[in-house]
Amino acid sequence: MAMSWHMMMEFEPPLVGCVISDRNYSFGLLNAAAECVINIPTVEIAEKVVGCGNTSGADIDKFAAFGLTPNPASRVGAALVDECYAHLECRVVDKQLVTKYCLFVLEVIEAWIDPAVISPKTIHHLGRGNFMVAGETIKLRSKMK
Amino acid sequence: MAMSWHMMMEFEPPLVGCVISDRNYSFGLLNAAAECVINIPTVEIAEKVVGCGNTSGADIDKFAAFGLTPNPASRVGAALVDECYAHLECRVVDKQLVTKYCLFVLEVIEAWIDPAVISPKTIHHLGRGNFMVAGETIKLRSKMK
Numbered sequence: 001m002a003m004s005w006h007m008m009m010e011f012e013p014p015l016v017g018c019v020i021s022d023r024n025y026s027f028g029l030l031n032a033a034a035e036c037v038i039n040i041p042t043v044e045i046a047e048k049v050v051g052c053g054n055t056s057g058a059d060i061d062k063f064a065a066f067g068l069t070p071n072p073a074s075r076v077g078a079a080l081v082d083e084c085y086a087h088l089e090c091r092v093v094d095k096q097l098v099t100k101y102c103l104f105v106l107e108v109i110e111a112w113i114d115p116a117v118i119s120p121k122t123i124h125h126l127g128r129g130n131f132m133v134a135g136e137t138i139k140l141r142s143k144m145k
Numbered sequence: 146m147a148m149s150w151h152m153m154m155e156f157e158p159p160l161v162g163c164v165i166s167d168r169n170y171s172f173g174l175l176n177a178a179a180e181c182v183i184n185i186p187t188v189e190i191a192e193k194v195v196g197c198g199n200t201s202g203a204d205i206d207k208f209a210a211f212g213l214t215p216n217p218a219s220r221v222g223a224a225l226v227d228e229c230y231a232h233l234e235c236r237v238v239d240k241q242l243v244t245k246y247c248l249f250v251l252e253v254i255e256a257w258i259d260p261a262v263i264s265p266k267t268i269h270h271l272g273r274g275n276f277m278v279a280g281e282t283i284k285l286r287s288k289m290k
Contacts, residue, residue, distance in 0.1 A: 002289075007152040009164050009246055017162065017248070019154050043283070050285045097242065101154055101250070103162070121280070124269075129287030135266070135280025138188070140195045142274030144147075 001026040002053030003038070004125040011145060014108040016090065022102050025058040030104060034092040035076040038106075039084035043121040043133045048083070050129065075110050085117040146171040147198030148183070149270040156290060159253040161235065167247050170203040175249060179237040180221040183251075184229035188266040188278045193228070195274065220255050230262040 001024060009015040016038065020027050030036050041049050048066040055062060063070050063079075070079030073089050080087040089112075094105035123131040146169055154160040161183065165172050175181050186194050193211040200207060208215050208224075215224030218234050225232040234257075239250035268276040 004289075005153045007162065007164065008150045009248065015246075017152065017164075017246075019152065019162075046283065046285060050287050050289075054288045094245075100239075101160075101162075103154065105246070122277075123283075124279075125289065126282065127290060129285045129289060131283050131285065132267075133280045133283060134269075135278045137271065138191065138268075138276050138278060140191060140274045140276065142195050143199045144149075144195075144270065144274060145272060 001057070002049050002125075006038075009105065014111075015093070016088070016106045016108060018104055018106060019102050020104065025056045027102065029057070030092065031095075031098065033077065035078060036090050036092075036106070037073055037076060037078040037080055038088040038090060038108075039081040040086040040088075040120070040122065041081075041084050042117075043123050043131075045083050046123050046131060049123065073110070080112065085114040085120050087112040146202070147194050147270075151183075154250065159256075160238070161233070161251045161253060162248055163251060164246060164248050170201045172247065174202070175237065176240075176243065178222065180223060181235050181237075181251070182218055182221060182223040182225055183233040183235060183253075184226040185231040185233075185265070185267065186226075186229050187262075188268050188276075190228050191268050191276060194268065218255070225257065230259040230265050232257040 003018055006016055006018040009017045048068060051066045052062050069082035071082050073080050076089045088108045089110035090106035090108050092104050093107045097103040122134045125131055148163055151161055151163040154162045165175060193213060196211045197207050214227035216227050218225050221234045233253045234255035235251035235253050237249050238252045242248040267279045270276055
């Protein structure tokens with residue numbers, strides 16, 4: 001699936017919160033398996049991302065339909081999508097707000113990144129098929145983690 | 146304060162989840178007032194944002210220290226920061242996960258945007274003072290909201 005709504009929730013252990021509509025096929029899969037991989041795409045495969053977002057795994061094999069390559073993960077059953085530059089293997093650690101908000105709290109238990117990708121042009125959904133593409137990176141003096 | 150960790154949680158009513166460390170002065174203020182304004186800055190004021198993120202309202206007046214202008218909001222006591230191009234007036238609607246994750250669920254009850262700002266160069270904290278600046282916007286055919 002394509003996921004827009006997510007955020008960091010903690011550094012140690014690394015937690016990611018994500019909201020997945022219960023109208024999505026993926027909601028039931030994640031709820032049952034309690035593990036997943038977050039694959040992080042860049043603008044080069046934006047059409048494939050939108051394709052995944054506009055179809056259902058209940059109807060088609062998205063790997064075949066969009067020319068994506070599943071690689072085995074190390075600690076979960078879900079796949080690393082080879083066309084993405086980074087992958088977070090996660091397990092669901094808190095379902096307390098799943099019923100009310102469709103909010104899953106995930107712990108990242110393994111992380112992979114392609115070291116050849118220096119400035120990934122990530123894409124960020126603004127709504128209705130509009131995406132902001134990551135621009136330049138700036139560094140400022142900060143005490144923030 | 147400067148806030149990195151937030152996400153959309155629902156369209157109707159518009160909900161935003163945000164994680165605010167309980168080591169921050171702002172945590173206590175938000176917990177007590179149960180309302181706030183999310184002011185959205187752009188790269189033009191990035192230095193002021195980092196300044197706000199590296200100081201505490203317990204020690205200084207950040208408006209004075211960083212040359213920011215408070216304007217009254219319409220429905221909450223917190224201020225609209227004039228130097229930001231968009232403002233979301235919010236009230237806290239769920240504190241269920243505040244103790245465990247410092248997660249506040251906010252409902253946006255009023256929203257303001259400067260119509261003169263067409264492609265806001267928003268900034269996105271990558272960690273340790275590194276920020277991704279919003280790049281170009283692309284539009285793809287999509288059924289997604």
